[in-house]
Amino acid sequence: MIDEDPSEEDLDRFAGEIGYCPDCGAEVWDEAYQCPRCESVIEGRIGHAPVDRAASLLSAKTVIVLVALIVLVLVLMQIR
Numbered sequence: 001m002i003d004e005d006p007s008e009e010d011l012d013r014f015a016g017e018i019g020y021c022p023d024c025g026a027e028v029w030d031e032a033y034q035c036p037r038c039e040s041v042i043e044g045r046i047g048h049a050p051v052d053r054a055a056s057l058l059s060a061k062t063v064i065v066l067v068a069l070i071v072l073v074l075v076l077m078q079i080r
Contacts, residue, residue, distance in 0.1 A: 017029060017030045017031070018030060019032075019046035019047055019048050020046065020047045020048070020049065020050050021035040021037065021038060021040065021042050021046070022042060022045045022046070022047055023035065023038050023040040023042070024037050024038040024040070025050060026038065028042065028046060030046050030048070031046075032046065
């Protein structure tokens with residue numbers, strides 16, 4: 001019989017030792033090698049505060065807009 005759930009002893013031993021995946025923000029054990037949600041290797045990169053996904057998304061949108069503007073300028077320069 002395979003039991004994949006943590007035992008009561010494990011829960012007591014590891015209680016309070018959580019961190020957050022720097023890539024997806026999932027709650028993980030602070031010594032985890034890999035995130036169970038996004039499967040990124042997170043060993044040594046685990047944060048102890050939740051990841052602000054809205055700020056990350058905003059910065060990604062900003063980068064996309066800037067790249068689009070640069071491409072547009074380059075295209076307009078080629079037309080001249």
